[in-house]
Amino acid sequence: MKILDNIRVVLVEPIFGGNIGSVCRAMNNNGITDLAIVNPRPTTDWDDARKLACNAKAQLDARKEFKTLKEALADCTVVAGSSARTGFYRDTAHSPRQFAPIALNSAKDHKIALVFGREDKGLLNEELALCTHIIQIPSSEQYTSLNLSHAVMVCCYELFTAAEVFQPSEEKAEEANSELRERMFATWREMMIQTEFTHEQKLEHMMMGLRRIFSRGKLTVPDVKILMGLAKQSIWAATQGKESREL
């Protein structure tokens, strides 16, 4: 999808190879593939990166490397820097959810970037100055420091969700219509009588309760068949019991 292709994730001087690999996986889960690394460290453990990238190894190998953040951002319009702290240049922050429509609006026609700093020091002020937006990920006041790949995951997830590519799976079985539902309730009513579950005067009250229970979600045709079959069997068993008592 073109709009997601226009989103670049930029990591500035990441320390741990494992985090780079986890970032690739998080990006890939959200259909985002353009990864740039600014000033990669010679000490980077690329084996660890490949291990944690899992099925996103191709993407790790396709990464672009830049000497400076400025070069990594040159072709980008909207540039969002992630920051846990507030203060200088950070006074007005957007949450990833607030930022998503801004980003996607630009990504329709232009490359945009999400920038993440070092695991220990984040982004420097001169790096944040290159950003048009500051993103602050909601977190507990007691513990605001996110793992790098978790921060990337949340931002990519918000963009992916806002792009509305994904639809959660829905119940495929046909929904039961009123006629079928009422036949089922009639059977259950009969079961309550035959099993001597309740006094006659409480019967309608019980039926109202049952109707509430079975109306809480979408009741499908297979659901009704199970429920009706169960009630019929129970009526049969109760009748058998009565007959044997009457013998």
Add this chain to the structure above:
Amino acid sequence: MKILDNIRVVLVEPIFGGNIGSVCRAMNNNGITDLAIVNPRPTTDWDDARKLACNAKAQLDARKEFKTLKEALADCTVVAGSSARTGFYRDTAHSPRQFAPIALNSAKDHKIALVFGREDKGLLNEELALCTHIIQIPSSEQYTSLNLSHAVMVCCYELFTAAEVFQPSEEKAEEANSELRERMFATWREMMIQTEFTHEQKLEHMMMGLRRIFSRGKLTVPDVKILMGLAKQSIWAATQGKESREL
């Protein structure tokens, strides 16, 4: 906050200690602290778990261990199982965002649970049968398998966000009023004249452009002071230039 205290994260037979530690960190970032592990493996690398838990080590140490999922869920009302696949028992899935209000509504008064399966096999059908809800995390069709701690992060993040504990930091400086803004625009207009930036007939057109540029976000009093000071200085410099040319 009580509502978040009522949320339990349950990991069923996790394989990698590092993932358990990362899960603790992700939970902690979102103010969620109740961790249960079902049938922990004797091969678990707890050193790795502690390393990746970072500042959430106390929480890792406070984890509860259970022999079966049934025992881990005994005191919970709403129970959501995370699943990447659809099919048997998985036909109606909620996204974490759809699930959040359902969960929080119950968590006001009751313990609720988020259940995550093994890294390789997820949750078994008999485990999903113990769940009242199935959660499916939005992901690219090309790559639906999330890292365990990433899945926990997204679910906890959605619950934390829906609980509205967090407010992104806002601009603290006072917003400039119209009188101040207009004084600034007058100074910029003067600067354009003095620096001979534009022809007289294009001046008002340029001013409209400038007004648009400076009205895109909240313009604060300190912002206006910088912009006005810059224009005044530019006027001064331009005037100096003219004087020297006139000499």
